[in-house]
Structures are given as C-alpha cells and as structure tokens.
Amino acid sequence: MAELTTSQPARHPDPTVRAQALAYLLFERPDLEKAEQFLNDFGLQTASCSPQTLYLRGTGPEPFCYRVQRAEKPRFIGFGFTVFSRDDLTRLSQLPGASTIQPAEYPGGGELVRLTDPSGFTVEAIYGQTPAEVLPHRDALPFNAAAQQPRVNDTQRPPVSPPEVLRLGHLVLEVADFQATCGWYTRHFGLIPSDVQVLPDGSPAVVFLRLDLGDTPADHHTLAMAQGFMPLYSHSAYEVIDADAVGMGQRILKERGWKHAWGIGRHVLGSQIFDYWQDPWEAKHEHYCDGDVFTADLPMGIHPVSREAMAQWGQDMPASFTKPKLTPAALKGMVHNLRHSPDLSLKKLITLAKLFG
Secondary structure, three states, X not given: OOOOOOOOOOOOOOOOOOOOXXXXXXXXXXXXXXXXXXXXXXXXXXXXXOOOEEEEEOOOOOOOOEEEEEXXXXXXXXXXXXXXXXHHHHHHHOOOOOOOOEEOOOOXXXXXXXXEOOOOXXXXXXXXXXXXXXXXXXXXXXXXXXXXXXXXXXXXOOOOOOOOOXXXXXXXXXXXXXXXXXXXXXXXXXXXXXXXXXXXXXXXXXXXXXOOOOOOXXXXXXXXXXXXXXXXXXXXXXXXXXXXXXXXXXXHHHHOOOEEEEEEEXXXXXXXXXXXXXXXXXXXXXXXXXXXXXXXXXXXXXXXXXXXXXXXXXXXXXXXXXXXXXXXXXXXXXXXXXXXXXXXXXHHHHHHHHHHO
C-alpha cells in the first residue's frame, strides 16, 4: 500500500480564505491573432479584443476565463481565484508580499489582490465581478443504453463545429519547491487534497487539489501540482457538454491543422474523458467531460505513481506529453533547483525520468 512520507499535501485546519472558483488564466503571446484562432477553434469565444489584449470566455456567466497579452516571448504568468467576500480580499492583502485591494481592470470589473506563490506564479484573488450573459449551448445528447433507450426514430448527429467550452475547469502546474508551494495553497486558499500519487520513497509526485465548498460537490481537482525541476505550466482543462463534444473537438482541431498531444481516453484519478491539444507555442489544453465531484468530507487518497495510473483506457500517454524542453534556461533552472530546493535530488529526477520519459 502506498504511503506518504512528507507533511504536504495535507488540508489546513484554518486557512486564510477558502477559494470559491478558478476564475481565469493569464498568458503572454507574441501573436494575438494566432492565439485567438487556436482558442476559437478549441471552443472558447472571444469576449473582447484590443491590439494588446485578448479576453476569451466559455458559455457560463464568467466574464472571461482566459487573458492573452501581447509580448515578445510566450509566457504563462499565473491565474485568478474567485473568493466569497471583500473581507477575504482584506485578509489576503495582509499576507507578506501581497498587493493592496485594487480595481480589476478586466471584463466584469470587481476588485482584486495580487500575490506571488512560492514558485513565482502570479495568483490573483478577485471579488465583485459583474456576471456576463449566459451564452446558449447545445444539450447533452440522449444516449441509448441497453436497458434504457430514450432516442427512438431519431439519429445521433452532433453539430460539426468547435465544441462549446462551458467553463475553465482546472489548471496543472509543475513546481520544484513542492512542499512550500502545496502548503501555500492549502493554507491561504483552503484547497483540499483529493488524491496524491507518491514515488517509491513516499514523496509526492502529483497532488490533485479541490475547492472546499463544504457540502456542495466540487470538482475532483481545480489545481494540480506535479514535482518537476522548475516552475512550469503543464496544462489547463475546459469542460464540454459530453463525450461527443470531446470527439468533435478532436475532429475539428485535427482538420484545422493543430497539434494533438494525447487522447481520447478516460483518466483514473478524476475519471474525466479527455483529449489534449497544443496551442502554437506548445501549451497543452484539454477538453474533458464526466469528471468526479467530491464534498469536503471525503479524505485524501494515496496511490503509487505510474504511467498506467494516468488512464483507464485509450491511447497510452506518449513520452512527448511529459518530456521537458531542455533549453539552456531550463538546464540552468534545473541545476539551480537541484542545489537549492529541499524537494529535489538527482535520484528523484532520474526516477521521474524513468517513469515519464
């Protein structure tokens, strides 16, 4: 039986605040037109666009879930959490290094506090946004099971178009300082570990963190973190209405010449039916449906990490999915973090490389 030998991940008994939702992601890209083309083909809809900034949204009431700023080099900056009250912003603004409460100059307005996590990612807490008008989307297709067949004298013909993204579902990051970073999110945003995958020495390889919404079911994970050799964006995931939307997304993105990363399959932890695609800068984006939801009282699961634990069925996870780009900057970061991160060792890197290629 797998056993965790480190202090994190663990839920915090009295967090600073409890995050309400994952609100948005913040990117920089050298070509806004190319970014918009991919994201529209992926199923996000343009909320507003200027020469310097692009905002995209799903069909829900969130004013936007994806911001792209024009910059010389592509970069993931960070993300935002919605919080429950202005008092939450006040509490967060008192943390070391936090900004004051500021107007949010985004679609939907509101106010925010800007923080930096121990791995260097920007984290914004936002409150008071004005909801956007909900956009129409198709219903889930009726499914004829062996014992129940609601579709009679009718056919199954989903529209041949980009799948409608309902909402931003989750974000996955790689970090070098796993213990400090995981502890920061559980302490200050009240995230709860749903499942952790551990290495043979009992240290965590991946943790899946969910929101603490009490008795209200929350997604299996809103933020996940993997042990890496430096801070990196791994992927973000977007919910669509059903498995046919996942499949149609694959058809549309393939026909329009975008690069496939992995799928279609069904995950083990989280259970989602998934399909991953890469944007023009090789950042991975996931379509998913049928994910698990947990209430706050469910305890954490502990599991051994392996390639086989990534999917129940479907295409095997390709080595390219987790293989890092060993640029001069990445190699410099690896050497620095091997010297300074208490969570990294050469032995652990070798173990991770053998597991994930």
